[in-house]
Amino acid sequence: AQTVTQSQPEMSVQEAETVTLSCTYDTSESDYYLFWYKQPPSRQMILVIRQEAYKQQNATENRFSVNFQKAAKSFSLKISDSQLGDAAMYFCAYRVTGTASKLTFGTGTRLQVTL
Amino acid sequence: KAGVTQTPRYLIKTRGQQVTLSCSPISGHRSVSWYQQTPGQGLQFLFEYFSETQRNKGNFPGRFSGRQFSNSRSEMNVSTLELGDSALYLCASSQQGQVQETQYFGPGTRLLVL
Numbered sequence: 750a751q752t753v754t755q756s757q758p759e760m761s762v763q764e765a766e767t768v769t770l771s772c773t774y775d776t777s778e779s780d781y782y783l784f785w786y787k788q789p790p791s792r793q794m795i796l797v798i799r800q801e802a803y804k805q806q807n808a809t810e811n812r813f814s815v816n817f818q819k820a821a822k823s824f825s826l827k828i829s830d831s832q833l834g835d836a837a838m839y840f841c842a843y844r845v846t847g848t849a850s851k852l853t854f855g856t857g858t859r860l861q862v863t864l
Numbered sequence: 865k866a867g868v869t870q871t872p873r874y875l876i877k878t879r880g881q882q883v884t885l886s887c888s889p890i891s892g893h894r895s896v897s898w899y900q901q902t903p904g905q906g907l908q909f910l911f912e913y914f915s916e917t918q919r920n921k922g923n924f925p926g927r928f929s930g931r932q933f934s935n936s937r938s939e940m941n942v943s944t945l946e947l948g949d950s951a952l953y954l955c956a957s958s959q960q961g962q963v964q965e966t967q968y969f970g971p972g973t974r975l976l977v978l
Contacts, residue, residue, distance in 0.1 A: 794969035
């Protein structure tokens with residue numbers, strides 16, 4: 750079965766500090782894409798960052814970066830200089846070529862940002 | 865461009881009733897996917913429509929169905945509602961539904977079944 754595991758149900762970080770959210774996945778496919786989505790209290794799912802599995806270089810988007818370890822099937826999200834607006838549920842997800850439209854999600858990590 | 869819109873935003877129904885939810889994708893997007901989000905099961909893929917045809921389907925009973933119109937707008941229908949159908953229903957659109965594309969999500973429809 751194809752699965753995504755987020756082992757941290759909740760995380761907390763102080764404003765301006767750095768936090769890393771963990772994600773591991775299991776797929777036998779060779780062509781796939783990995784994503785981190787953010788879901789604030791409004792419930793709107795917002796794409797944070799994406800990573801193509803065939804690329805060795807880790808993706809970065811401003812304060813957000815990933816540590817992609819393909820052999821270990823690990824895809825962690827690092828948030829630098831955390832801001833109050835970063836507080837949300839964060840979901841790790843992937844898509845494979847065979848069922849391209851289907852995102853398989855993890856269970857999410859709730860991130861709290863404190864002053 | 866306007867984002868993905870979903871109507872209605874909130875809905876209350878009773879067991880045994882049926883419900884229809886609507887999703888309008890971003891202009892130019894032809895792929896629409898539906899997801900169910902519940903505290904117990906998390907986010908689960910329901911189905912995807914592309915060019916008015918169901919292209920992918922998740923593991924849900926036949927009470928869950930959908931369709932897509934020629935303007936790419938999509939509806940999903942749930943018949944004979946059960947308490948467990950209470951959830952946030954999210955739709956997402958992308959241009960062609962290809963693996964490299966980003967799916968953009970709507971704000972969701974929150975369904976409560978009493």
